[in-house]
């Protein structure tokens with residue numbers, strides 16, 4: 497699978513390199529045609545003028561066509577490879593509640609920092625502490641995770657999966673978590689009984705201007721979908737955080753302390 501990928505990429509690189517040579521090649525062909533007398537009337541030329549012109553037309557028409565065919569072929573091969581990979585992935589990550597993880601459950605997920613004092617809040621709206629045990633909103637008798645319920649702490653196994661999720665939810669932060677207790681393998685990660693937040697990843701750039709380095713947490717008042725207003729913490733640069741009052745600002749170490757993340 498990997499080698500097919502590498503081969504495809506190599507062929508593509510070669511094709512692109514050859515296309516870059518095309519203008520030079522075209523000039524060389526034109527010069528050759530000129531010296532062979534393609535553009536002057538000569539009776540005793542080495543090669544008949546009509547043959548030279550036909551050759552030029554073929555060159556102008558055929559070579560780009562060959563490149564186009566090459567790209568169409570490569571595109572098709574890449575699509576097939578992608579589909580194959582997709583189906584393999586599907587097989588690997590099908591959620592099976594009876595499949596218990598055989599490894600340390602370490603994962604990554606997205607979190608919002610809300611309220612005052614700052615609180616970790618999942619995308620589902622449930623808040624939790626840095627070291628917490630899952631509870632079930634749907635059935636208080638559940639000790640999460642329960643097989644046919646949604647309860648438990650979720651985390652992606654792959655950092656890239658969480659990072660991709662972050663691009664869809666720009667107000668969030670990435671965290672690393674250790675999961676404990678009973679855990680199920682769930683699609684691309686785990687669903688488990690308890691969770692300890694190990695690390696809060698901070699964006700390098702300000703979450704407002706996306707230009708200057710992120711320096712300080714500030715809290716803003718948000719009106720949510722359910723029209724209940726709430727405080728949201730973001731990390732801003734020195735410039736964008738101007739004008740926030742002292743009680744709406746937290747240094748990075750103060751934030752980690754408030755969230756009880758080591």
Ligand SMILES: [Zn+2]
Nearest residue numbers: 632638645647
């Ligand atoms: Zn439940």
Ligand SMILES: [Zn+2]
Nearest residue numbers: 702705733736
């Ligand atoms: Zn800024």
